[in-house]
Amino acid sequence: MPAFPSVNEKLIARSRTVGELLAPTSPFDKKCGRENWTVAFAPDGSYLAWSQGHRIVKLVPWAQCLNNFLLHGTKNGSNAVSTRLPRQSSESSQKNKPCEHIIDCGDIVWSLAFGSSVPEKQSRCVNIEWHRFKFGQDQLLLATGLNNGRIKIWDVYTGKLLLNLMDHTEVVRDLTFAPDGSLILVSASRDKTLRVWDLKDDGNMMKVLRGHPNWVYGCAFSPDSSILCSVGASKAVFLWDMDKYSMLRKLEGHHNDVVACEFSPDGALLATASYDTRVYVWDPHIGVILREFGHLFPPPTPIFAGGANDRWVRSVCFSHDGLHVASLADDKMVRFWRIDEEYPVQVAPLNNGLCCTFSTDGSVLAAGTQDGSVYFWATPRQVSSLQHLCRMAIRRVMPTGQVKNLPIPCKILEFLCYQI
Numbered sequence: 001m002p003a004f005p006s007v008n009e010k011l012i013a014r015s016r017t018v019g020e021l022l023a024p025t026s027p028f029d030k031k032c033g034r035e036n037w038t039v040a041f042a043p044d045g046s047y048l049a050w051s052q053g054h055r056i057v058k059l060v061p062w063a064q065c066l067n068n069f070l071l072h073g074t075k076n077g078s079n080a081v082s083t084r085l086p087r088q089s090s091e092s093s094q095k096n097k098p099c100e101h102i103i104d105c106g107d108i109v110w111s112l113a114f115g116s117s118v119p120e121k122q123s124r125c126v127n128i129e130w131h132r133f134k135f136g137q138d139q140l141l142l143a144t145g146l147n148n149g150r151i152k153i154w155d156v157y158t159g160k161l162l163l164n165l166m167d168h169t170e171v172v173r174d175l176t177f178a179p180d181g182s183l184i185l186v187s188a189s190r191d192k193t194l195r196v197w198d199l200k201d202d203g204n205m206m207k208v209l210r211g212h213p214n215w216v217y218g219c220a221f222s223p224d225s226s227i228l229c230s231v232g233a234s235k236a237v238f239l240w241d242m243d244k245y246s247m248l249r250k251l252e253g254h255h256n257d258v259v260a261c262e263f264s265p266d267g268a269l270l271a272t273a274s275y276d277t278r279v280y281v282w283d284p285h286i287g288v289i290l291r292e293f294g295h296l297f298p299p300p301t302p303i304f305a306g307g308a309n310d311r312w313v314r315s316v317c318f319s320h321d322g323l324h325v326a327s328l329a330d331d332k333m334v335r336f337w338r339i340d341e342e343y344p345v346q347v348a349p350l351n352n353g354l355c356c357t358f359s360t361d362g363s364v365l366a367a368g369t370q371d372g373s374v375y376f377w378a379t380p381r382q383v384s385s386l387q388h389l390c391r392m393a394i395r396r397v398m399p400t401g402q403v404k405n406l407p408i409p410c411k412i413l414e415f416l417c418y419q420i
Contacts, residue, residue, distance in 0.1 A: 118181025145172025320362025
C-alpha cells in the first residue's frame with residue numbers, strides 16, 4: 001500500500017482554526033484528573049458543555065462563544081470567557097437568554113449528553129399518574145457520567161441538580177439520549193453493561209443490556225432512535241433493537257478495542273473508531289464494512305494492532321451533511337475525511353486529543369484535550385453530489401433492505417445505495 005502523504009508535502013489542506021477555550025492552570029494543579037473526556041452541543045445549538053477536569057463541567061451559550069472568538073481572536077481562557085458571558089438570577093428570564101454555568105459534579109466527569117423533551121413522547125412506564133418532574137418542550141437537560149458510577153442530571157437553564165442515578169458499579173464512560181425527544185437515556189460503563197433510563201419516569205431504570213465481555217467505551221442511537229450501537233474492549237461492536245431491547249447483530253472487523261461510534265444523519269452508515277489505528281464506515285443494516293480510514297501506513301497486522309504505535313484512534317464523529325467524518329488520533333492530528341475518498345481532505349494539529357464532536361449545524365468541530373481545554377476548527381465546505389443528496393433523502397425513511405427491494409431499475413438502485 002502506498003505511503004500516506006505527509007502534511008509537510010502540502011497535499012492536504014489545513015483546517016481553519018475558529019477558536020480555543022483554554023482551561024485555567026495553577027502551579028499546584030494536578031495533571032491527573034484534568035482530562036476533557038467529552039464535549040457536547042445542545043440539540044438546538046444553544047449551549048456548549050465540556051468537562052474541564054477536576055469534577056468541573058462548563059456550560060456556555062454557543063452563539064456568544066463564537067462571537068467572542070470573532071471579537072477577541074481565536075484564543076480565549078475559559079475564565080476570560082465567563083467574564084463576558086451574562087449571568088442571570090431571574091429564572092423567568094433565563095430561558096429567554098442563555099447564561100453560563102459552572103457545575104461541580106463531585107467526581108471526575110467522563111461523559112456528557114444533552115437531552116430535550118417532546119411532550120407527545122410519553123413515558124414507557126404505564127399506570128403512573130404522578131411524576132416528580134414534568135418535562136416540557138422548553139426543557140433542556142444535561143446528563144453527566146461520573147467516575148464513581150453515578151449519573152447526575154442537571155437543568156441547563158438553572159444549573160440545578162435534578163436527579164442522581166446510581167445503579168452502575170464502575171465508571172460511566174458514555175451517555176446518549178434518544179434523538180426522538182422521549183428523554184430515554186442510555187449509559188455505557190466499565191461494569192460491562194449498558195443501562196436504559198426513562199427520565200420522563202423520574203429516571204426509572206428500564207433495562208440492563210448485557211453482552212459485552214469487557215468495558216463498554218461508547219454508545220450511540222440511530223437518528224430514528226430504533227437502533228443503539230455500543231462499542232467496547234475485545235473488538236466489540238454491537239447493535240441493539242431498542243424496541244425489544246435485544247441484540248440485533250455483532251459487527252466483526254476491528255482488531256483491538258473499539259472506543260467510539262456514531263451514525264450518519266440519515267442512519268444509513270455507522271462510523272467506529274478503534275485502537276487498531278482504523279476508522280471503519282459500516283452499513284449497519286447488513287453488517288458490511290464500506291470504507292476503511294487508516295491512520296498508520298502500512299496498516300499493522302492484527303497481531304500488532306494493539307502495539308504502542310502512536311496511532312490509536314480516540315474519537316470519531318459524522319458531520320451534519322453526512323458527507324464527512326472527523327477522527328482524532330494519538331499522532332497529534334485531527335483529520336476530516338470524505339466518505340467517498342481514501343485520504344483526508346483536511347487536517348489540523350492537536351496535542352493530547354481525547355474527544356471530538358461537530359456542532360449542531362455541522363459548521364465547527366470541537367475537540368477536547370488532556371489538559372481540560374477545547375479547540376475548534378471550521379469543517380470542510382463542499383457541495384454534495386446529486387447522488388449523495390438522493391441517498392440521504394431516501395435513507396432517512398428506508399433502511400438498506402427496503403431500498404434494495406424497491407421496484408425500480410438496477411442502475412437506479414445502485415445509484416441510491418452506499419456502495420462506497
